[in-house]
Amino acid sequence: MPSDAVSLQHQILEFKSAAVTLPVLAVAHGDLDLLARALEAKLAQAPEFFKNSPVMLDLQKLSEQHRDLAVQDLIDILSAHQLIAIGVRGGYPQHAAEAAALNLPVFSAQNAGAEQARTEKQPASPAPARRSADNKLILQPVRSGQRVYASGDLTIVASVSAGAEIMAEGNIHVYGSLRGRALAGVQGDRDSRIFCSDLRAELISIAGVYQLADEDAPHPPVQKWVCIRLQEQKLIVEKI
Secondary structure (H helix, E strand, C coil), rough: CCHHHHHHHHHHHHCCCCCCCCEEEEEEEEEEEEEHHHHHHHHCCCCCCCCCEEEECCCCCCCCCCCCHHHHHHHHHHHHHEEEEEEEEEHHHHHHHHHHHHHCCCEEEHHHHHHHHHHHHCCCCCCCCCCCCHHHCCCCCCCCEEEEECCHHHHHHHHCCCCCEECCCCEEEEEECCCCCCEECCCCCCCCEEEEEEEEECCCCCCCEECCCCCCCCCEECCCCCEEEEECCCCEEEEC
């Protein structure tokens, strides 16, 4: 191929590798109605966070009596709630065959588990130094419906209202009540932290690992300074 054609092709498109964090929906029951109701209740807690989100279907927990659960039925449930299935892992051979017939990628559950184990055993690499120009300082309250993004650290010297969303590639500091959604390390920085003086958030997240306010291990209102960090795929809330 002539060099000028190669150069033009490079300008038009280019394949790049990238690490992308996405939600994984672990299905552990075969009752479709029950699954749909549980999903609806979960999404209602943070509708904008999950809206039009890509989702990986994890079928590893399905037991033998649920082998007749069809992948297409699960995709229909996701679509009805504005979620987009982008792949399947785990489950039975029939699930892999159904996914392939639907042009969905099939991922190895064993490889996924091994990769997670390697990640958890390895010490976390130091967070890259952030330029001060990338940091953002907000002096006024963040109102419901507002969304604030910082490409470095985000500091808010006020409160964050319910229904607001604050996101940062680095750390988040809130010198007031945090009632909305706070997502730190949104580009995958697992060493990011969330600091706040009054934790009442609807959702907290670090590097894609999130926790809702009323999950099994909830974060109750804490009117003291706390630090939220990520440890082995789990969010840890510590008083400071």
